[in-house]
Amino acid sequence: MxxxxxxxxxxxxxxxxxxxxxxxxxxxxxxxxxxxxxxxxxxxxxxxxxxxxxxxxxxxxxxxxxxxxxxxxxxxxxxxxxxxxxxxxxxxxxxxxxxxxxxxxxxxxxxxxxxxxxxxxxxxxxxxxxxxxxxxxxxxxxxxxxxxxxxxxxxxxxxxxxxxxxxxxxxxxxxxxxxxxxxxxxxxxxxxxxxxxxxAGEVRAGQNVAESVVDSSEIINTLSCGGVSTIGYATEQVETASGGLLGRFSDEQLDATETTNRITSLVRKAALGRLTLPCEVRSTDRSLVVVGGPQDYLNRKGIERGRKWLENETASMEVRGGDYPMQGTDHVAAVTLLSGVTDVPRIKDLQGVAVETQDNLEDIREESEENLESLVRDDGDELEALF
Ligand code: GDP
Missing domain, CATH: 3.40.50.1440 (Tubulin/FtsZ, GTPase domain)
Structure with a gap:
C-alpha cells in the first residue's frame, strides 16, 4: 500500500x-x-x-x-x-x-x-x-x-x-x-x-510472491467500516539452515503441521496480546490478518486457520488475510488489524477524566478572575482608573 x-x-x-x-x-x-x-x-x-x-x-x-x-x-x-x-x-x-x-x-x-x-x-x-x-x-x-x-x-x-x-x-x-x-x-x-x-502486498522486483496476497484494496476494505482501529502483533524466531539466516529448507525438511500451528498461534497471540489500543476484541467490525516471514515458514493453511479463529473471536464475517514473504529475517510475525472496534474502556476513562478537568478548569478560571478583581479593587472602591 x-x-x-x-x-x-x-x-x-x-x-x-x-x-x-x-x-x-x-x-x-x-x-x-x-x-x-x-x-x-x-x-x-x-x-x-x-x-x-x-x-x-x-x-x-x-x-x-x-x-x-x-x-x-x-x-x-x-x-x-x-x-x-x-x-x-x-x-x-x-x-x-x-x-x-x-x-x-x-x-x-x-x-x-x-x-x-x-x-x-x-x-x-x-x-x-x-x-x-x-x-x-x-x-x-x-x-x-x-x-x-x-x-x-x-x-x-x-x-x-x-x-x-x-x-x-x-x-x-x-x-x-x-x-x-x-x-x-x-x-x-x-x-x-x-x-x-x-x-504487505508491496511486492518488489526479485522478491517472492505471496501465496495469498494482501492487496491494498483489502486493507482499504477492512478500514472502510470507519470508526476506530487497533493493531495486534506477535513474532517468533525460527531456525534457519546451518545457523545462518534464511537457509532454504526443502518442503520435506520443514514440518507443514508445525508451520501451520506456529502461524495460528501467532495470530492468536497478536489479537489477544497487547494491542496498540486495548479493547474488547469481540466488538470488532472487520479485521485483517497478515503473516510475514521467510517464505518457507508461511503456508495458506495456517493463514486460513488463523482467519477462521479470528472470525470466531470477533464474531464477524469480514476477516481478510494473507501472507507476506520477507527476505533477510529469521522471524515469523503476525499482524492483526481490528477495525471499527466499539468497546474500548480506555476511551471512556479518558473522557471521564477530560470532563472532570474541563469542569475544574472552569471553576479555577472563575475563581481566579474573582480573586484578581478583589486584589485590584481597593476596599472602598474609592480609586479611579486613569482611563
Ligand atoms: P505538539 O507538537 O504540540 O503536537 O505536541 P507533541 O506531539 O509534542 O505531544 C503530544 C503528545 O504526544 C504528548 O502528550 C505525548 O503523549 C505524545 N508524544 C510526544 N512525543 C512522542 C513520541 O515521540 N512518540 C509517541 N508515541 N508519543 C509522543
Missing part, C-alpha cells in the same frame, strides 16, 4: 520520520511522500529523514516558530489559517501513485492535536483517496490538560478521517524509562506494526 504520510506536531513528525527510516531499511517503498508540519521550528529541525523541502513551519505570524504550548484550539486555528502553506507541500505528492493519506499526530499536545483533524477534513474535501489518521493517546500520568486535549481531538479526528488508527502511549509505557528513551522505543513499536501492515 502506497501512502502519503503527513506528521503533524512533534510526535507526528517523529513517527513519520521513523516510518521513512523503516521504509528505507526494509526497501518496502510504502512511504511515497513524507511531510512534517509544525508550529515549532526546533521540532522540524530535529527530524532526520523527512526531506527539508517537506518540512512546513506554520503559524509564524502568531507564534514565531515557538509552538503553541499545549493549546490545541490555537493549533486548530493556525492549521486553518495556514492551510495554503501545507497544501503547497501536498501539491508535490504524486497523488495518482498513492492509495491513501495517513495523517499522524499525538492527540494530547497542541499543534498536532488541533491541526491534524483540520488537515484531514481539508484532504477529504479535495481528494478522493481515503484519509486515515494515526492518533497517539497520551499516558495517564501526563495530566489533565493532555487528557482533555486528547479527548477533544479524538472526538474531532474520528469524524474527519475514514478510519482512526489509535496507539495508546499509556498501554506501552514502562516504569523507570526516560521520556525520550521511552518514545524512541515506543515509536519503533508503532512503526514495526503499521509498517508491516502497510508493506
Amino acid at each position: 502506497k501512502l502519503a504520510m503527513i506528521g503533524f506536531g512533534q510526535a507526528g513528525g517523529k513517527i513519520v520520520d521513523k516510518f521513512v527510516e523503516y521504509d528505507r531499511g526494509t526497501g518496502s517503498d510504502v512511504v511515497r511522500s513524507a511531510i512534517a508540519v509544525n508550529t515549532a521550528k526546533a521540532d522540524l529541525a530535529g527530524l532526520d529523514h523527512v526531506p527539508e523541502r517537506n518540512r512546513v513551519l506554520i503559524g509564524q505570524a502568531r507564534v514565531k516558530g515557538h509552538g503553541v504550548g499545549a493549546d490545541n484550539e490555537l493549533g486548530a486555528d493556525i492549521a486553518e489559517e495556514d492551510m495554503d502553506e501545507i497544501q503547497g507541500a501536498i501539491d508535490q505528492v504524486p497523488v495518482h501513485e498513492i492509495d491513501a493519506f495517513l495523517v499522524v499526530a499525538g492527540m494530547g499536545g497542541g499543534t498536532g492535536s488541533g491541526g491534524a483533524p483540520v488537515l484531514a477534513s481539508h484532504l477529504k474535501r479535495i481528494y478522493t483517496e481515503p484519509v486515515y489518521g494515526l492518533g497517539v493517546l497520551p499516558a495517564e500520568d501526563e495530566g489533565g490538560i493532555y487528557t482533555l486535549n486528547a479527548a477533544r481531538s479524538f472526538k474531532t479526528f474520528v469524524d474527519e478521517v475514514d478510519n482512526l488508527l489509535v496507539f495508546d502511549n499509556d498501554a506501552w509505557r514502562e516504569t523507570g524509562e526516560s521520556v525520550r528513551g521511552g518514545y524512541d522505543r515506543i515509536n519503533d513499536e508503532i512503526v514495526r506494526r503499521f509498517g508491516m501492515l502497510f508493506s
Whole structure:
C-alpha cells in the first residue's frame, strides 16, 4: 500500500520520520511522500529523514516558530489559517501513485492535536483517496490538560478521517524509562506494526510472491467500516539452515503441521496480546490478518486457520488475510488489524477524566478572575482608573 504520510506536531513528525527510516531499511517503498508540519521550528529541525523541502513551519505570524504550548484550539486555528502553506507541500505528492493519506499526530499536545483533524477534513474535501489518521493517546500520568486535549481531538479526528488508527502511549509505557528513551522505543513499536501492515502486498522486483496476497484494496476494505482501529502483533524466531539466516529448507525438511500451528498461534497471540489500543476484541467490525516471514515458514493453511479463529473471536464475517514473504529475517510475525472496534474502556476513562478537568478548569478560571478583581479593587472602591 502506497501512502502519503503527513506528521503533524512533534510526535507526528517523529513517527513519520521513523516510518521513512523503516521504509528505507526494509526497501518496502510504502512511504511515497513524507511531510512534517509544525508550529515549532526546533521540532522540524530535529527530524532526520523527512526531506527539508517537506518540512512546513506554520503559524509564524502568531507564534514565531515557538509552538503553541499545549493549546490545541490555537493549533486548530493556525492549521486553518495556514492551510495554503501545507497544501503547497501536498501539491508535490504524486497523488495518482498513492492509495491513501495517513495523517499522524499525538492527540494530547497542541499543534498536532488541533491541526491534524483540520488537515484531514481539508484532504477529504479535495481528494478522493481515503484519509486515515494515526492518533497517539497520551499516558495517564501526563495530566489533565493532555487528557482533555486528547479527548477533544479524538472526538474531532474520528469524524474527519475514514478510519482512526489509535496507539495508546499509556498501554506501552514502562516504569523507570526516560521520556525520550521511552518514545524512541515506543515509536519503533508503532512503526514495526503499521509498517508491516502497510508493506504487505508491496511486492518488489526479485522478491517472492505471496501465496495469498494482501492487496491494498483489502486493507482499504477492512478500514472502510470507519470508526476506530487497533493493531495486534506477535513474532517468533525460527531456525534457519546451518545457523545462518534464511537457509532454504526443502518442503520435506520443514514440518507443514508445525508451520501451520506456529502461524495460528501467532495470530492468536497478536489479537489477544497487547494491542496498540486495548479493547474488547469481540466488538470488532472487520479485521485483517497478515503473516510475514521467510517464505518457507508461511503456508495458506495456517493463514486460513488463523482467519477462521479470528472470525470466531470477533464474531464477524469480514476477516481478510494473507501472507507476506520477507527476505533477510529469521522471524515469523503476525499482524492483526481490528477495525471499527466499539468497546474500548480506555476511551471512556479518558473522557471521564477530560470532563472532570474541563469542569475544574472552569471553576479555577472563575475563581481566579474573582480573586484578581478583589486584589485590584481597593476596599472602598474609592480609586479611579486613569482611563
Ligand atoms: P505538539 O507538537 O504540540 O503536537 O505536541 P507533541 O506531539 O509534542 O505531544 C503530544 C503528545 O504526544 C504528548 O502528550 C505525548 O503523549 C505524545 N508524544 C510526544 N512525543 C512522542 C513520541 O515521540 N512518540 C509517541 N508515541 N508519543 C509522543
